Structure formats: structure tokens, C-alpha cells
Amino acid sequence: MEILWVLVIPLAGGLLLALYGHRRFAPELNSAMSLGTLIAAGVLTVRVITGGPFSFFEEQFFVDSFNVFLVALTAFVGFTTALFSRPYMRIEQHHGKLTANMLRLYHAMYQLFSFTMLLALLTNNLGILWVAMEAATLTTVLLVSLYRTPASLEAAWKYFILCGVGIAQALFGTILLYFAAEKVLGAGGNALLWTHLNAVKMQLEPTVLSLAFVFLLVGYGTKVGLAPLHNWLPDAHAEGPTPVSAVLSGLLLNVALYAVVRSKVLVDGALGSHFAGNLMMGFGLLSVVMAAFFLLRQKDIKRLFAYSSIEHMGLMTFAFGMGGAVATFAGMLHMTVHSLTKSAIFFAVGHATQKSGTQVMEHIRGLIKTNPTIGWGLTLGTLAILGMPPFGVFASEFLILTTAMHAYPWTTPFLLVALGVAFAAIFSRVQTMVFGASSGQRLPHPPALLPVFAHLGLVLMLGLYIPPYLSDWYRQAVALIG
């Protein structure tokens, strides 16, 4: 039942906002809907934690501790982002970048987008998972092209084509999966239910599944933003409105990675080899290294952090690829802290760009002077994302690096170089932006920095202290997928 609420509220929100999205109270309605989703998700989480995994609607929907943790995360970040977008979008409108109708589109799509993500997470049917991912792409395409500027249109077009094609590969993978499954489970709807597949994964045909995994990896990997399939990502992040960049980086990439991991579990079961893991490790490593060097030459602040997202998704993929209890745990922890931190950073970045009226980093100066909260938010967020303790990102990177050093020493030089380069690239830029002489204008609406510090506070806590129930929760998930 809770599952239904989690899905219905954002859907209803989408329809409501499609009607009233242009009114003055729309942002509040948006936040309210997200809050509702968050509450429903919370209830669902509690039930899963206490009652264990369960399925719903003739097993079409299924929650275990793995996806419920992502559901909770998605709902939470969705809510905070809605809070952030309240003043942000008002300011954008005030600056004349948006019309009321665009705002209506924005709000409706925002809700539908969170609906698609939640659907993708909650469904038990790999086919529906695919459908939801495709739908998520479509909604975000509209969000990215919101400003209707040439750049935003170009970005949206590339995003649409690349992800569409990628997703198509994923569909082929799904078909192959079904093809392998129906031999064991017989034709019909059940053959795509993950729970059933997971039960019989040992008997699935290895050759087919390896082929299927290749297609699935390329397909969903495009949405994860793995190099060299990542090309859409920086454009989409840079040109869309900042709240969208926040949810793209913070949530959508996670969901895509979730799909990859789910299929990895099946393939590992069928092959009994480390084939899938090796592929993921390779892609992850490549992404980390390439992203690091891309970072070195950025001028646009949002592009900068988009590439850092690629880097971190690569790191997670690497971690999940390594497998094993510690690495998987680290991967999930990294998912959490990355989406929290990165969205916080985008919040700060959004206000920073509004303040100085540009996304070009040379022209952003002295944030700590002009607006200490934004300045410090950006500084701390950056330090956190760069893996500086006592923030949580460090915890996960610590686990990943040490495990890699122990299990796959040959990978660590690459990681060392990549992390060093990334640090130099990002920090040198951010330092000049926050410090030094100031430049910037007053904002018509007070910026919303509560989300920033809420996120950073959580990340800080996760760095120093992981509550036992949370860690048990993680452990259950690890047991499921590790």
C-alpha cells in the first residue's frame, strides 16, 4: 500500500501542477507534494526495515533494503531540491529568464520526473524498469530545454538522442534477458520479474546473459555517464536549470547505476565468473581518469561539477565492480554521500551564479565576502566532494581505495593520479571563486541555503558516525547484491 502512495503522490502532483503550475503558489505546492512523497517514502522505509522486503500488486512492485534506501534518498533529495527551487525559480523569473508557462512545465515535469525515478526503483519488472528509465529521459529532456536558448536546445537534443539510443541498447539487453528467462520460467509476465529471475539465476543461460549484460551496460551506462558514453552529461547539466542539474547528478545517475547493479547480480549468478565485475571496473576506472583530465580545463562552473559527477559515478561503478562486502558497502555509501553533497554543491552554485550573473568562473569572485553562507556552502561542499574528512565522501573513498589497494593494486596508481588531478582542478577554481575581492549583486529573493547545510550536515555525520540501523540497512543491501 505504501508503495502506491509513494508513486501516486508525485503522479498526482504532476497532473495538479500541469494545471496550476503557473500560479503564484505553485512552488509551495511543488514542495508540498515532494514532502508528501518524502513522508510516504519514510513510512515505506520503516516498514521495510522492520518487516523485511515485500512485494505488491502480484509482485509487479517489490521493495528490499537495496532499493528502499535509494527510494528514501530520492524522496529526500527531491524534497530539498524542491525547497531550493522555490526561491531559485522565482529569482530566475524575476530576472526574466522564465515565463509563467515555462514554470508550469517545469513544476509538472519535476513531479513526473520524480515519479518515473521512483517507479524505476520500485518496480519488480525489468521491462517496466526500462520503460520508466525512458520516461525519465523524456521528462528531463523537457526540463533541460526549459530556457529555450540555443545552447539549452542543443544540450537537450544531444541528451535525447544519445540517451534514447543508449536506452534502446538496454531494451535489447532486456529482450535477451527475457529470452534466457522464459526457458526457465516459461513465457509470460513472470519471466521478467527480478525476484523470480534472482531465484533461478543459476540456471540462466550464460552465453545469452553475458551478451545481454553487454547491451544493458552500454545502455544504462550511457545514463550513468560512464566514459566514453558520457558526452551528453556535461551539456545537460550546464544548460538546464540548476535544480534539474542537482537532481540529475544527485538522483537520476544513481537510478541508472541501480539498474546496472541489479542486472549485474543476475549475470554474476548465471556466469559464476567475475566477467560483469571486470567490465564495470574497467568502465569505472576509465571514467574516473578521463573525467579528472576533463576537469582540468573547465571554464563553466556547472560543467565543472558535472564532470566531477562523472568521476564519482565512475568511482561507484568501480566499487560495485570490485564486489565483496566492503567494496559494495562503500559503493552504496558513496551513492548516498555523493548525491547529498553534489546536490548541495549545485544549490550553492545556483545562487552563486545568480549572484554574479554568470556561470563563467573567471567572473565569480569573493563569495565569502559577498554572501558568506553561499561562499562557505560552496567551499565546504567542494572540500567534501573532494574527499576531505571528516565528510562522508572520504569514508567511502577510504574504503574503496584501501580495498582496491588490497585486491587490485594495479588500479591504484590510476586512482591516485586521477584524484590528485581532480583535486587540483576543482579546488584551484573554487578557491579563487570564494576568496579574494568580491563581485556580485543583491538577489531579489533571499536564497534558500537550509538545504545546503542540511545536506552537508548529514554528510558530515556519515563521515564520523553511521547510525547502527543505517549500517544494518546497508549490510542487508550488501547481502542482497554483494
Add this chain to the structure above:
Amino acid sequence: MTTPIIGQVINLLASLLLLIAFAMLSQRRILSLINLFALQGLVLSVSTAVVAYSSSQHHLYYSAALTLILKVLILPSILHRLIRKLNVKWDVETLLNIPITMLLGIVLVIFAFNLAAPISQMASTITKGTLGIAMASVLLSFLMMITRSKAVPQVIGFLAMENGLFFAATSATYGMPMVVELGIALDVLVGMFILGIFFFHIRETFDSLDLQHMEKLKED
């Protein structure tokens, strides 16, 4: 009709699909491209119907009908209206000249067949031989998307890829579960609409659908 004949029919249709895919690869004019796409849809739905008849899988009739409506009637008409509105009839230049593209296409086909061979062995369907063709047509439309330099043909390539996938679904297995197919169809439809709107935005911002204008976002 007896099974072997049906098998031959299906194989015939499959090879027809492949042929159409090649034709699209080599086709310059957008109009005929759209017609080819419609034809491909038709062949697809016919083959689906035949499979449905042979294997008495009734839900395949629905998907055949769905294909017929969506990919033979709706999408082509949308595309026709689009290009009339945007009056882009011609697609003179491809990024790779046709013969080379064809050559690559043939290589791809061989590759796909080799890849699909071991899998189609274990298929229980009478259509098992056609999995390789399905994969081939997917790859071919991928290649087509790469080589076309205007927006509309790229989209057509995208849809053709969708067709290939659908054919794979019918040939490898007797079609996906109905709910999934409905979802896929819905996505394709919505995607088409969004693209339709898109084209106009692109058009009024860049006053052409030539993709050369959309290469501003890059690392310099």
C-alpha cells in the same frame, strides 16, 4: 499452412527487413526514407501476425495491430506533416559516402550473424534464425544515425532501431509481456510528440534542422 512454409515465410520477411534496412542506409531523400520506414513497419506487423498465427500466441495479434497503427499509420503521418511544415524534403549530403556505408553495413551484418549464431541455436521458436537479422538491423540503423547529418533522418534511424528491437523481441521470444510492450509503445509515441515540438524550437532558433549548427557545446 504447415510449419516449414511458415518458417520460410518468416525468413523471407526477415530478409526483407534487412533489405529495407540497407535501403534506408543508402537512401538520400527524406520522403522516401519515411516511406521505407512505414514499409518496414508493415513488414514487421505482418511477420508478427504470422508468428502469432503459427504459435497461436494471441497477445502477439495485439502487438501486431499496435505496430500497424503506431508505426505504419501514426508515426509516418506525423513525420510527413512535420517535413511539410518544416519543408525539409532533401537530405543531400551524408557524412560518409554511400558505398562505404554499405560496405560497413555488410561487415556489421556478418558480425551480427556470428554473434547471434550460438544463441539462435538454443531458441525454441521457429523464428530462431532471424535473431541475427534483428541484431543486424539494429546495428544498421545505429550506423545510419551516425552517418546522417540532419535531425529528421536521425530520428527516423532511431525509430528504425526501435523496429529492429521489436523484431528481435518477436523472433527470439514470442514477444515481450504485454504490459511492457504497451509501455514501450507509449514511450515511443510520447517521444515522437516531444520530438515534434522540438523540431519547431530548433527550427525557429537555428532556422534549419542542420545539425552542424548544434556543435557549440564542447571543450575548447
Add this chain to the structure above:
Amino acid sequence: MQSVLPIDLVSIAILCWLALGFLGLALQRKPQLITAFVFPAGAAVALLLAAAALGALSGPDSVAVLPLGLPDLPFHLRLDPLSAFFLLLLGAVSLGISFYSAGYFRTMEGGTLGLLCLEYHVFLASMALVFLADDAYLFMVAWETMALSSYFLVTTDHKVPEIRRAGFLYLLVAHVGAIAILMCFGVMQGGHGDYSFATMRHAHLTPFWASATFLLALFGFGAKAGVLPLHIWLPEAHPAAPSPVSALMSGVMLKTAIYGILRVSFDLLGVQLWWWGTVALALGLATALFGVMFAAVQADMKRLLAYSSIENIGIILAGIGLTITFHTFGKDAIAALSLTATLYHALNHAFMKGLLFLGTGSVFHATGERSLGKLGGLIHRMPIVSILVLVGTLAIAGLPPLNGFVSEWLLLQAFLLSPGLPHPYLNMLIPVAAAALILAAALAAYVMVKFYGVIFLGQPREEKLHEAHDAGLWERLGLTWLALGCVLLGLFPVFVILHIDFVTQGLIGQRLGTSAARTGWLLLTPIHPERASYGPLILFLIIITGVVFTLFAVKKLFHVRLRRGPAWDCGFPEQTSRMQDSADGFGQPIRQIFEIFFGIVREVPSPFDKHPHYHGETRDRLWDVLYLPIARAAEKISVLIGKLQHGRIHLYLMYSFLTLLALLALLAFIR
């Protein structure tokens, strides 16, 4: 109820520091309260810490586990002699520095001061935590927090671009080093996520991996300590920071790196191969010579001190290397000797360098000048500071009877009394190494004469120096404490060694005190009275009596008047202050002798210049041969990779297409 363990006291001290930091942040509006209360309170906490550490030194190890950290990895704390020793160092030195800060930051405006107060105390707390950590995770957290807080302290005055650049460079090097350390822990960990040092102690590593770990640790900690060639951040960052912070960084933070090397190589890794020692020894001596050479040619007083810190770190590292060598060859008596010398020198350097940096702080406050070329004659304006700094100068110049000499004396004994090692090359190497060490020490004297002479002696080189004022009460208190430390550590080495013994006992199972104190506390006899003995107190008294005796004799026999007159100077008329040696001039001989090591940029005026202008600059060659190439390479690669993001959607599609085909081909290949 059970009695309070030292470790509890230490933890309390850490918590107090954190609390004080946030209190300072809260008191932003009332800066005078921060200076008048928070910093002295911090000093009191430091005293508590030092006392607790002193108690723990002789006591048994005590451990504690905090309910924090990662799920399977709560924070482990452990207080053994090694960490106690370094905690003692931290407490004793920061006591003086905190007192000093109370005065030094008086003039700072509230907002900045509040932040600075927070960062300062977090810095102290994190350093204490580094010494206390007993698992890799807590260690790394404390380690990076230390780096981070010190970075913010360095960039306190972030208006200045140079300071921002210095801060960035510092944090970058620190971060890369930290990753290396992290990897070295990664090798030692027991797998399946057990990162406590306890398990690492029992990790069985092949020689290859052990060496890899050692080298990683050397790299990582060396980056923090400023070991060649990772020293570049140090002369940039230390001058940039406010003086008390420079004092902390140079005096204490560098020692955390030394602690790390000792902890990893002796405690966790259990020293295994003799060539580790040789590597460390060679690296250390190279660093020492390099540092002192560059110190000799600096024209900025804080840069000069920073380079001298590099030198001393080099000496300490050499000591460690010597210890490793002896230890691996089973000559534990001498290993204990050299380890004692090493630790002793670390302690001494903390006091001396703290004192000197604080001294420069007072000079800076009084004159607003950091450049040696614009100072001079301050001994008349700032008598107290000048005397206290003189003590530090003599100490760091390694002159008896002060503390700098004792540790160098011990180290030389270790070098000298090395019995034939079962390795011919080492036997050749060690005397040469001793020679290099002495050379460095002697050069240090040169540097220090320059430092003191140019700042405090001679005539003022600028008019405004006549308005210079002596340091305030708090400053004097801090300086006096540190100076006192320099004197006492110099005069009573036996007591110090008796305490260091617990550490050597723990690390290499051999103690020195029994033999060192054989002939009572007056005489220091490391191995045997026959071999070597040194009685600083006696020496001191003799010299004093000598001086006093002569003084009285002269006064008694020849009571003649004393007149003041103009300086004679071979009868040259009108002396101006410009005629004295400038800092550059004083460094000139060194620059000439060691020319090959410096990248010298000089523009000399021609005789016909209307406004002759001389500009000389000695640059660090390593920049050109090592760092710039790396930066350029990274730039090149990024340009190449950047080309991939070409903007053409067809190319992007082709990437995905090729990726797909490649993977499929791979699959077909695997089949």
C-alpha cells in the same frame, strides 16, 4: 569508581580544545574576550595535555574505543609511549604558542578572529588526535582535518593572491600525500575491512609489499614533512600564515609526519630491510643540506626559517634512517642511541623553531616588515624579544650548552661509534654521512648569524624602525616559556633521555638511560664514560665563571672610563645604514660556492643607469625540472582528452557504437 587514566585526560583536553574553538566562533562579536580568555584557556588545556602525556610516558599503554566511525570500525584510541612523547611535545610547545597568540591576535577584527580561533583549536585537537589514533580511519580523518584546518589558517589573509596560491599548493601536496598514506594502510589492512592498527601489526607482508608500504609511507609523510623533493609547499605556506600558526606548523605539525614514519615503519611494519634505512638516511641528508643551503640565501625572515625547518626535518629523517639501519643489523644499543637523538632533536626543533617564528611575529608586529632587507638594529627597540630570540638562534645554530647541540651531539655519537656493520658500503657511507651532517650543522650557524645579525643588530635600515616597540606581556610570556625550554632541554639532557627511554624501549626494545645516567645526572654518557661524555651544566658554569672572573679582574685591575663615540670603521666618514651587508650580500658566498644548486635570476644595473636597480632572485631548480613538467604534461593530456568532447553528436554516437562493438567483439573473443 576507577581512577582517571591519562588517555581520558588527553581526550578531555582534545574536547576542551574543540569546545574553545566553537566558543571563539560564538564570541565573534567580542574579540577582546577571545584574546583575553579563549587563547589563555587553550594554553591551560595544553598544559593539562602535556602533564597527562608526561604521566602516560612512564605508565602502561591505555586504550579506548569510541562509539563513532565506520560500522565495523569504531574509533580506536591508544596511548603508548611513542604517542605520549609526541603529545608531550604538542602540549609543551602549544602552551607557549597559545599564550603568545593571546597577545598577537589582539589587533585582529572580530569575524576573522572568531574563525581563526576555531581553526586554530581544531588544528591543535586534530594533531592530538593524530597521535592518539589507533586505526587507519581515525588516523586519516585526524590527519586530513589537520591539513584542512591548517590550510584555512594559512589562508587567513586570503586577499593576497600569493597567499591563496601558497595555500592551494600546500593543500594539494598534503592531499596527494594523504592518498599515498591511505594506500600504504590499504596494503597493511587485513582485508574485509579491518583497519585497526592492532591487526596491521600482525599483517604478514612479502618483502616486496613491505617495501612498497614503507616507500608509500615515506612519500606520504615526507610530503607533509617537506622532505626533498616534496618540500616546495613549505617555504610558500609557512611565511604566508600568521606567525603563531607558522610556529605551530613548523614546530609541531611537521613532527606529526615524523611520528607517522616512526609509527608505520617501526610499530606497524616492524622494520625489515636494511636498505630502507639507507634510503631514509640519504634522503634526509640531501634534504638537510638542501634546506640549509637555501636558507642561507633567503631575504625573507620567515622563508629563511621555513627552509631551516626543512633542514632540521632532514636531520631527523637521517636519524631515523640510521636507526633503521642499525636495528636491521641487530645493533640495538646504537639503534636506541640514534633513535633517542632523533626524538630529542624533534623535541628541540619544536621549541627552537616555535620560539624563532614567534620572534619573527613580534618583529612583524612591531615593524610591519618581513623582508630582511628592511630591518635592522631592533636590539635597541625590542630588548626583551631580542634576548629571547638570541637564545633560540644560538640553540638552532647547534651551540653548546643549549639544546640544539645536545641532540646533534648524540646523533654524531651514533654515527661515530657505529661498529663495523656487516656491509662494506655502509661502513663507507656512514662517515661521509656524518661529514654531511656536520656540514649542514655548521652552515646552520652561518644562517642563524645572518638571521639574527640582520634583524636585530646593526643600524636600522628604514626610518620607521625607530618607532618599533617591544612585544606585549602575553607575547613575552610565550616567548619566555619556549626560550626556557631551549635552555633546560640543553642543560639537563639526562632527564630528557630517561623519559625518551620509554619510547625506544617500546620501539626497539632497548633503553639508553641506564648507561646514559651511569655517572649521575651531571654527565651524559650515552654508551660508556670511556667512550664519550658531555656535561652541559658543568660547561655552562665554567664559561659563566670564566666570564664573571674576567669581568671582575678587569674591573678590579683597570678601572678606566668608558666613552661613547662615532663608529670608527677604518676612518671612513659618514656611515649610512645602507653600507651594511644586506641579507643578499650576507648570503652571497654561499650562493657563489653552491651556485649549481640554485636557479639564479639576476638583473644588474649598468654604470650608466639613471635609476640603478638591482634585482637578484634565487629560485628552486626543482620547480623547473620536476613540477612544471608534470603540470605541463597534465595540461597536454587534458587538451588531448578534451578533443573527445568535440560537440558533434555524430561522433558521440560513434563512440557509443564503437564501445558496443568493442564489447561485443571482446565477448566473441572470450567465447
Add this chain to the structure above:
Amino acid sequence: MNLSAILYQLLQDTLVVLAAPLLLGWVNQCRAWLQNRSGAGVLQPYRVLVKLFRKDAVLAHNASYLFRFAPYLRFACMWLAAALVPVLATDLPLSPAVDVIALVGIFALARVFISLAAMDVGTAFGSLGARREMLVGFLAEPALLMVFFTASTISQSTSLITIVETLAHKQFLLYPSLAFAAVAFVMVLLAENARIPVDNPSTHLELTMIHEAMILEYSARHLALIEWGGALKLLAYFSIGIALFIPWGIAEGGDWGGLPLAVAALLAKLAACGFGLALLETISAKLRLFRVPEFMGTAFLLAVLGMLTHFLLGS
């Protein structure tokens, strides 16, 4: 520590402080003879000292306490150094407090203070002299120390007494390493005592002078103490050289019988050394200042080489 030892110590203390100017005079006299001059007589230094002590002292206006304190300290250091070297007998109660390294340290202490004092007044020559003095010093100090180390590796000890006892009373051996050390030591001696070819005590030619440049501003009793200290330094170096390289004839601890012989031997050695020094100064020419580092470097390398040979030949 028995009474006789204390007596020895006191005897040596007074002896050195009184005899030092005599040695200086002797050296100057020898030099005068070698240069066909009839010198001022061996007692001249005493006359100079008395004269200086009688004069009024003139201090530069901005001379600080450090300037006035330095001469006394230097004098005390040199006195201590000279008093610590066992030349007559080998049990000196103070000697254990100061081994060879500490001895070098004491010399360094004196040098640093005198250089600081030279910089104190802030004249061109003062700082020039200080710089040059430190330049010579930072090369001479290691060389001297390495010389000591060569000896102490032989005797496995850094305490002067043990060294001397080993060299003097153990069975007689020829140590090739000591030969290197001896040469190095002589070079250091020349440099440290401001002798030709490194420096010339009797010049006031600005461009070449080192030691003189430092003490330009001193007058009267301060100057006297510095001169006297210089004499003590020379004596100290002589006795170190004697103790290291020609220790024979020195008295065992506690036999007063051996004392006269020891005194006689010592005087003979000192005289010989003084003459040798004068001879060296006469036959060699003053070096250009830029050559001095090379000179000292050679000394340093020779000392290191001596030590290496000791290890090579396995003693």
C-alpha cells in the same frame, strides 16, 4: 676525582692563560727572524696587553650590550678550550664534561658571538668581516670535527683524554689515516687563527682582512681581551695538535715524577710548532678571498679522506 687531579687542572689553567701571549710572541719573533727582521721580542704581546688595558674604552654610539659582552665570552671560551686539552697529564677533572665535539662547539660559540658583535655596530667592515669569518668557519668546523673523528675512530672514543691515552700510552702504531688528518688540521689551524694564507693578522688592508675587520670597532680592554683570547686560541690549537699527533712524553695520571719531563717535552713541542707556523706563514702567500673556500674545502675533504682510509684499511 682526587686532589692531585684538581691541582693539575688549576696548574694547567693558570699556566695556559699566562703562557698564551708568550707563544704568540714567540711565533711573531720567529717570523721576524725568518724575514730578516729583528723582532720586537717575545714579550711584546704582554706589553701590548698592558697598554690596551690602561686605555679608555671608546664604544660606538649604537653598540649594544652584546657588543660589550662578546669579548668576555670569547675570552672565557678560549681559556676553557686551552685548559681542557691534556698536554701535561691525562687526568683533568673537567675534561669529561667536554669531549672533542663539545670543544668544537665551544669554538663555534665564540665565533658566532664575535661575528654578531661585529655586526652590532652596523658598519660596512663589521658585517663584511662577520660574513667572511662565518664563511671560513662553516668550512673549518666540519674539517676540524672530521680530524677529531679520525682520531676517535682509532681510539673508539670522543673524549680527549681517552684519545690521548690511546695514542700516547698504547703500543705505538702508525696510523696512515692520521697523516691525512694532520695535514687537514694544519690547514684548519691556519684558517682558524687568522694566519696566512687565509688571513693576515698584521694587515689593515680592507679588502683582504677577515678577523681584523670584525674587531675594528673594539678598543682598550675589549680589544685586549680579544687579542689575549686569540693567543689562547692559538695555544689551544697547538696543544690539540700536539695531543693528537705527537702526544708522547705526556705524564700518566697522578705521577708527579713524570711532570718535569712532561713540561719540558711540552715546551719543546710548542716551540717547534711555533717555529713551524712562522715558517709556513713566511713561505706561503695570502690567498684571494674567493680561493679560501677551496682551501677549506680541501681541508675538509682531506679529513673525510683520512676517516675513509681508516675504514678502508680496517684500522
